[in-house]
Amino acid sequence: MLKITGLTKVFNPGTINEKIALDQVDLHLRPGDFVSVIGGNGAGKSTLLNCVAGVYRQEAGSILLDGQRLDRLPEHKRAKHLGRVFQDPLMGTAADMEIQENLALAARRGGFRGLSWGVTASEKAEFHTRLAALGLGLEERMSVKVRLLSGGQRQALTLLMAILKTPKLLLLDEHTAALDPKTARAVLALSDRFISDLGLTCMMVTHNMRDAIAYGNRLIMMSQGRIILDVNGEDKRQLTVEQLIHLFSSRSGEQVNNDRMLLG
């Protein structure tokens, strides 16, 4: 369903700060794939997601979604097919707008926006049910400004917004990294529930090897802009953190020097 071919992204080309963030990446996702993407800092994980989302334009290569050239569309047009949650809990919501207004914006993703009322009564009823399912009590605070929510609440809301209109592809960019461990586990479990309930195809970037092993049916490891490991199915289920560390150093020629990758 997602077909990435020869994707290359260079930052600051032709300058002393030139950095090849993605180096001829090929990746093919099957419908329903839940891929966790791991790798050290600067490996290109987030850049890969941002290239798919349209935040960056690639220097070479192509991105196809269900046969359509995604990489030729601007970011806001790609949004029709994509649900996105960001690392920064502040990034996914409009802080000065109400919870229900944020949800209403998300409910119209990829659709027409005209002069009809921004939040309809029937939508409010639906949002109430959807928020209640999060179990955070947000359904009683629908007209509260998002600014007043905690990071975990905002991230759960962003997640709900990302799947409110079922996306073809869900992009989770280290979406639990900024949360405390307990909240991170809750948000991760919620993501997993949404993905399996709706049968979503998902790419989840994480620093955390344990999460990468525990979630998803497939795991790819990146280093220096390349995919150096791609396991799925039974092989992935058998993986351990020790094996991953070993694979990382043998395939990338680097040592794991990132505490978050080890300890998470």
Next chain:
Amino acid sequence: MEQILLGAVSLGLLWSIMTLGVYISYRILDVADLSVEGSITLGAAICAGMITAGGNPVLALLIAFIGGMGAGLVTGLLHTKLGIPALLSGILTMIALYSVNLRVMGVSNVSLLRMPTVYTLIGELLGTSKTVSIMIAGSLVAFALVFILYWFFGTEIGSAIRATGNNPHMVRAQGINTDTAIILGLMLANGLVALSGGLIAQSQNYADVQMGVGSIVIGLASLIIGEVLFGRHGFKSRLLSMVFGAITYRIIIALVLRLGMPADDLKLFTAITVALALSLPRFSAYLDTIKASLKGGRRHA
């Protein structure tokens, strides 16, 4: 004195429409848009040009609004499509409008004395004095606009514009073209400012190519007064506070002039007021720090 206050209120009502425009660009879109200095004059120039040519004063206001929207479109395109910083885009449009306004008026100052204006029309219809006619027209337009803006920013497009000023990343991720949202917002803002300029020109019976100078600061002063003194709870009360802010600003100005401040110092006075108001958060943070350190010092002593 009563006459002065009535004059201040009626002028404030006309300027409140401009303040609503500044509120859209400065608060909703989070863009400091200087093109309003040109578009307020553009509205005045269009009205003066049309009325001296025998046009209908009400139609002239409509054309002024459309003209202002055109100015906002230019600023928006410069900013979003050509990537020029918002502040500079506004300055470019403002400078360009100076020439455009001279073209529209033909000369730098056009008199509308003894010509029909919306206020003479109301006066003929209701037999009211000019000040009362201005108050009727001003409050009619201002409160109708508050109502319309409240509706508009509750619609799908309006929500998209509000969200764009709040968090453009999120807005793009939700499939909204932030460029379009910014352009639409700037068009609406400048349209209102030009409408206000047209109403002002008709009330003072002339249009002058210099009349926009410093208007952004007047708009900001009214905006801040409105926010500080009047409701900040809910969108409707915030829109209404813009109207009352503009009126309060005019009353303050009338009073300080009455107290003997030379009219030439007015812009300096306004600028200082706005600078103080905008720096208030800094000052209060600074005061808090001093207070805290004083307390701490005492405890250790």
